[in-house]
Amino acid sequence: MTEEFYYLIEEAEAGLRVDVYLSGKFPGISRSQVQRLIEDDRLLVNARRVKSSHKLKAGDEVEFELPPAVELKVEAENIPLEIIYQDEYLAVINKPVGLVVHPAPGNEHGTLVNALLYHLTDLSSVNGVIRPGIVHRIDKDTSGLLVIAKNDEAHQALSKQLADHSMTREYVALCEGLVKMDQGTIDAPIGRDPRNRLRMGIVPNGRRAVTHYTVQQRYQDMTLVRLRLETGRTHQIRVHMASIHHPVAADPVYGFKKQRVKYQGQMLHARLLGFLHPRDGQPMEFSVPVPEEFRLVLEKLAAEKAGRRV
Known part of the structure; x- marks a missing residue:
């Protein structure tokens, strides 16, 4: 059964491309799928067909229909x-x-x-x-x-x-810059970024999110931190560390535009997991080292700090 949707664009959403807006409203819809909706005349803005790059204005009326799943x-x-x-x-x-x-x-x-x-x-x-x-x-x-x-x-x-929150989840991350405090807690609510619906952000009406961090190693201009999640929001660590101006290295979404290290993903690793076994309640804990490529980046940073050639 075809579903029909109608939205009135608010001030906070003005300036977004229509494909970015809809893929943010409906995480299951990609920008390429929005393009197909437009091509099939299933998406109109102010009753007119537009391009996927069309930028929305406050007061615009967006209507579209989704074909049966x-x-x-x-x-x-x-x-x-x-x-x-x-x-x-x-x-x-x-x-x-x-x-x-x-x-x-x-x-x-x-x-x-x-x-x-x-x-x-x-x-x-x-x-x-x-x-x-x-x-x-x-x-x-x-x-x-x-x-x-x-x-x-x-x-x-x-x-x-x-x-x-009784399940233990501990991460290790390489972050940009030198984190001054040896340990700390970030308690800041997370929700959809109103300026970019494809991102999460610190928003007043977001869901409570708490991340505890401890510095493991400081390099010349980067810091290795251990992080423990008290809550588990989407992109929580990445958003929280970026909010204190120490984004996760190699993060293409929340990190610096000019990355200092090359890595196939953001330098974030879920290293430890602890829980009670569902059968008998016995505590279980598992840990794994960072991937080899992650380890090699840390070795290079340690060598640079020590003044050795790499």
Whole structure:
């Protein structure tokens, strides 16, 4: 069944391209899909057809319709997967940089879920066919640990720990500049950036977000920090560190325009994960070192600080 939508553009949304605006309103819609809507005469601004680059003004009327959704069929794929631990209730995965966690329209293959369906015999059904077993996520270009639920009982127990903040999630990040305080807490609400709906930002009416950080190593002009999440908002660490003017290195969205290091993703790694086993409540904790490329960047920075040639 075709769905119809109507929006009146507010002052805070003025200046956005129509494709940026809609892909922000509907995270499942890509900018290329907006272009197809325009080509199919399914999207109008002030009752007129526009280009995807059209910039909206306050008071503009945006109307569009979405054709009936096509059900995604997720297939098992033989994608290499580092399984740190598994039993009949759960599995702990070390996700590499560049691997998307679950499929989405236009991106049905090559994800962690496709790999899980190949390597594991059972996955919980709590999140449906698109996200089987997925209790929590990390960004495509962030590496590190994820816990996967193999049945619904385990999924519900792990999700509860995630919701009440009893699950331990610790990250390590290389950040721009020299962080002065040896440790600190960033308590700032996060929501959609009103100036750019593709980004998250610190917004007064956002959801509460708390990140604790501890300096691990200072280099010449960069700092290695360990971070513990008290909450788990979208892009939380990346937004919070950017808000104190120490963005995660190599972050293309929240980082500096001129990056000081080259890396295949942002230099953020989920290094430690702790929770109570859903079967008997026994505490479990797992940790993995940073990827080899991450380690080599740190070695180079340490050598430069020591005045050695690299």
